[in-house]
Amino acid sequence: MKQVKLTVNGTLHELSVKPWETLLDVIREHLGLTGTKVGCGLGECGACTVIMDGKAVNSCLVLAVEADGKQITTIEGLADGDKLHPIQEAFVQQGGLQCGFCTPGMIMSAKALLDETPNPTEEEIRRGIAGNFCRCTGYTKIIESIKAAAKNMQGVK
Amino acid sequence: MPEYSVIGKPMPRVDARVKVTGQAKYAADYSLPGMLWCKLLRSPHPHARILGIDTSRAERLPGVKAIVTGKDFGGWTWGWMPATRDEPPLAVDKVRYMAEAVAGVAAIDEDAAEEACELIRVDYEELPGVFEAEEAMKEGAPKVHDYVQNNISVEYHWNFGDVEKAFAESDIVREDRFRTSRATHGYLEPPAILASYDPSGYITVWAAKQSPYFPYRHLAACFKLPLSRIRVIQPFIGGGFGGTKNDSLAGDFCAVLLSKLTGRPVKYVESMEEELTTSRRRHSMVVYSKMGAKRDGTLTAIQHRVIADGGGYTAIGPLTMYLAGFATPLPYKLPNFKYDAYRVFTNNPIGAAMRGHGITHSRFAAEIQMEMIAEELGIGPVEMRMRNAIDNPKPGTIYEAVNKVTLKTCGIKECLQKVAEDPLWRDRDKMPRKEGNISWGVGLSGTSYLGGARQMGHQSCAAVVRICEDGTVNLITGATDCGQGSDTVLCMIAAEELGVKLEDIDLKRVDTAYTPVDPGSYGSRVTILAGQATQKAAREAKKQLLEAAAKTWQVKPEEVEIREGQVFVKSDRQKSMPFGKLARIACYSGTGAVILGTGYSSYGIEPLDLTTGIGNGGTSYSFTSQSARVGIDMETGKITITDFVIASDCGRLLSPITAEGQIEGGAVQGLGQTVYEDFMMDKGKTLNPTFLDYKMPLSMDVPGVKLIDVETNDPDGPFGAKEASEGSIVSAPPAVISAIHDATGVWFKELPVTPEKIIRALKLSSRA
Numbered sequence: 066m067k068q069v070k071l072t073v074n075g076t077l078h079e080l081s082v083k084p085w086e087t088l089l090d091v092i093r094e095h096l097g098l099t100g101t102k103v104g105c106g107l108g109e110c111g112a113c114t115v116i117m118d119g120k121a122v123n124s125c126l127v128l129a130v131e132a133d134g135k136q137i138t139t140i141e142g143l144a145d146g147d148k149l150h151p152i153q154e155a156f157v158q159q160g161g162l163q164c165g166f167c168t169p170g171m172i173m174s175a176k177a178l179l180d181e182t183p184n185p186t187e188e189e190i191r192r193g194i195a196g197n198f199c200r201c202t203g204y205t206k207i208i209e210s211i212k213a214a215a216k217n218m219q220g221v222k
Numbered sequence: 223m224p225e226y227s228v229i230g231k232p233m234p235r236v237d238a239r240v241k242v243t244g245q246a247k248y249a250a251d252y253s254l255p256g257m258l259w260c261k262l263l264r265s266p267h268p269h270a271r272i273l274g275i276d277t278s279r280a281e282r283l284p285g286v287k288a289i290v291t292g293k294d295f296g297g298w299t300w301g302w303m304p305a306t307r308d309e310p311p312l313a314v315d316k317v318r319y320m321a322e323a324v325a326g327v328a329a330i331d332e333d334a335a336e337e338a339c340e341l342i343r344v345d346y347e348e349l350p351g352v353f354e355a356e357e358a359m360k361e362g363a364p365k366v367h368d369y370v371q372n373n374i375s376v377e378y379h380w381n382f383g384d385v386e387k388a389f390a391e392s393d394i395v396r397e398d399r400f401r402t403s404r405a406t407h408g409y410l411e412p413p414a415i416l417a418s419y420d421p422s423g424y425i426t427v428w429a430a431k432q433s434p435y436f437p438y439r440h441l442a443a444c445f446k447l448p449l450s451r452i453r454v455i456q457p458f459i460g461g462g463f464g465g466t467k468n469d470s471l472a473g474d475f476c477a478v479l480l481s482k483l484t485g486r487p488v489k490y491v492e493s494m495e496e497e498l499t500t501s502r503r504r505h506s507m508v509v510y511s512k513m514g515a516k517r518d519g520t521l522t523a524i525q526h527r528v529i530a531d532g533g534g535y536t537a538i539g540p541l542t543m544y545l546a547g548f549a550t551p552l553p554y555k556l557p558n559f560k561y562d563a564y565r566v567f568t569n570n571p572i573g574a575a576m577r578g579h580g581i582t583h584s585r586f587a588a589e590i591q592m593e594m595i596a597e598e599l600g601i602g603p604v605e606m607r608m609r610n611a612i613d614n615p616k617p618g619t620i621y622e623a624v625n626k627v628t629l630k631t632c633g634i635k636e637c638l639q640k641v642a643e644d645p646l647w648r649d650r651d652k653m654p655r656k657e658g659n660i661s662w663g664v665g666l667s668g669t670s671y672l673g674g675a676r677q678m679g680h681q682s683c684a685a686v687v688r689i690c691e692d693g694t695v696n697l698i699t700g701a702t703d704c705g706q707g708s709d710t711v712l713c714m715i716a717a718e719e720l721g722v723k724l725e726d727i728d729l730k731r732v733d734t735a736y737t738p739v740d741p742g743s744y745g746s747r748v749t750i751l752a753g754q755a756t757q758k759a760a761r762e763a764k765k766q767l768l769e770a771a772a773k774t775w776q777v778k779p780e781e782v783e784i785r786e787g788q789v790f791v792k793s794d795r796q797k798s799m800p801f802g803k804l805a806r807i808a809c810y811s812g813t814g815a816v817i818l819g820t821g822y823s824s825y826g827i828e829p830l831d832l833t834t835g836i837g838n839g840g841t842s843y844s845f846t847s848q849s850a851r852v853g854i855d856m857e858t859g860k861i862t863i864t865d866f867v868i869a870s871d872c873g874r875l876l877s878p879i880t881a882e883g884q885i886e887g888g889a890v891q892g893l894g895q896t897v898y899e900d901f902m903m904d905k906g907k908t909l910n911p912t913f914l915d916y917k918m919p920l921s922m923d924v925p926g927v928k929l930i931d932v933e934t935n936d937p938d939g940p941f942g943a944k945e946a947s948e949g950s951i952v953s954a955p956p957a958v959i960s961a962i963h964d965a966t967g968v969w970f971k972e973l974p975v976t977p978e979k980i981i982r983a984l985k986l987s988s989r990a
Contacts, residue, residue: 195921202883
């Protein structure tokens, strides 16, 4: 077993993990944060996307030991109490979700994009979520949601 | 048109908030104390006899609690109809496709369960396999099921009118062979189940099922328990699209049996590789299509001979083959139609249902062939379709097709007109045709799909509307929202009927211990049928509320109205109270202490006639016309799709955001099966069982989508609604193929059309 310390959604956790366990295992199995989804487990679908030190990562491809000392944000860490994050609010209003299984990962990719590029072009939005499959929406309303979120977040500043 | 407060308004989904916050729990998110993990051992051979299974080494592995094999299910098998119950939970005497499950292990964690699977010894005697449907039908081909002649799993021969006479009298007759791909659903949530077997004889499962009353029946039959003791609790579902999540799987039966044997809850979550090698995918079909027309383009006859790769078991195949035939006389007038269908067993994974079920194959063939005929006759694609399209029946009248499929509304002509008037089609010649190596093309289609599907056996949806004393409402149905948005639509229907706000309706997801039995989410049936049930249940509850209000105000019930949460006397607005107050009055002193409304659907309950193909397969029919613009790199064959314009007649849109999302999503899924998606098979082995190699559309691949709503008001749907989930997956492939033809001059008859196929075809055509 290996000891790791990582901060998830602002809370520091000290955990013993198996060397082969992934960040995804830690998030779901150790911490019980099931908002992060397991799709393919191979880094192909994007359903397990979280933000690690400001970058969107497939948590199934990050070993728990590699996340030692890192700052992690999962979907559970976005809303401020009952108040949704503007990206979440935009997905709700624009219908940017259907079954909801890709949604947490999609929103985390969108957040990483908007944190870095607050006013993205449509091309940049498409590129920002190019690692996240969605089989339900055909992406149209997801792209619209991210556009609306970018606009609303500009308004806040 | 009546004024609605909720219906037709762009309201957010009722489940949006729990989904964007990560609170929505899916099957794999559930855990119980003491829970074990189940893994399955799968066959490395596509066709082999099982001579023996030795589990002794696996049993001795620390952490392993129980192991089951096929024999432990006592010979029980299941299937879609009594006559087709050919599938065992685990293979017993032989395996019929590669990766069919042969044993299940329960262990304290996933690693131990996986390791135990590796320690199980199975003695196989490999058998010659058969992997192409047309080969499998031949005399002397290896038999997948010993009792089945020529591997024919399902066979229909329908004949309407006189095709021979019609072909003889036609000015033009074409014969072509079309083929559809081995496409799969591609949802991101792999199948999963958490099962708990109570020793006193109760089963509780949380499972990723889009039609939870299928496993409800399967589990009762398999474990010989009364239905009243089977509890399927519905988590959120990460996409369905038919097939796999509409059926029971080896992992479901194993998890329950292993729970029974160990006395502990057991969880099974499929890996994506297992999903992609065993999913109950869309059948790959060969369609031999013969079509006749007069010189003016009038269609005279279609004869389809369809051969479908059924894989190792029957599953829902009888319905697939029905659907691939019955809707061929839509959306164009067709006086003569002959259909010979063969679903054939092979040693491939099982062919089953997928969005656009059955119809997408035969309509693809018919659409392309009709355009080929139009081209030969010098008639434009829109003109050809408009000359043949079925007119919208006048209100109160019915259009009857040659096979007695009936339409009360049909917006195909208006859909075609709207798409033809849109700049993408209208101004296509003003757009550049050639830019560098890129050749641009625009294509178009006009198609139909059924809504409110019928099946065999139980048909009705039911709903219960329970008024709480504070004026909030519980809506209880057996319907499942697997992502399509039906929970939102049903809540909107209840809110509209009761006259309350959408947020006052709380929908309870399926728990078979409490919710009414329901056929399931397939065939675009939920809005129409569970919608009608909800409408009736809400009306019944409202009747009781109105009676209570009338008594309070000493007026007649019909003088009272409820709108947007306020109750009032129509002629005297002074007499008014909030809905919550009326609810309390009614619950405390009304016709009963409990205000419950119940309702069930009454549309579409005649059974399907599989043998003759006569009659309706759906309650009503949607119509779609779609255009697409594509660019083809004439050197590399690379395909770029820039635009879709889709006009849909979905009756009245109840929830516009939800319906739009369905149409956009269906079209992009249809795009995938047109230009990307296909399982590459080598003697039963799936060569591309990952999302890296089984390519689905990503955000960079999809076109801009413009939607046009063509509204009809169908009498057989709540508030005039028809289906909105599957029409665009049928319209997309022919529109894209037609656009590729426009760009390249080549007609492609086999899906998917990949860059390799384009290059090969361009080389051939330049040689010719």
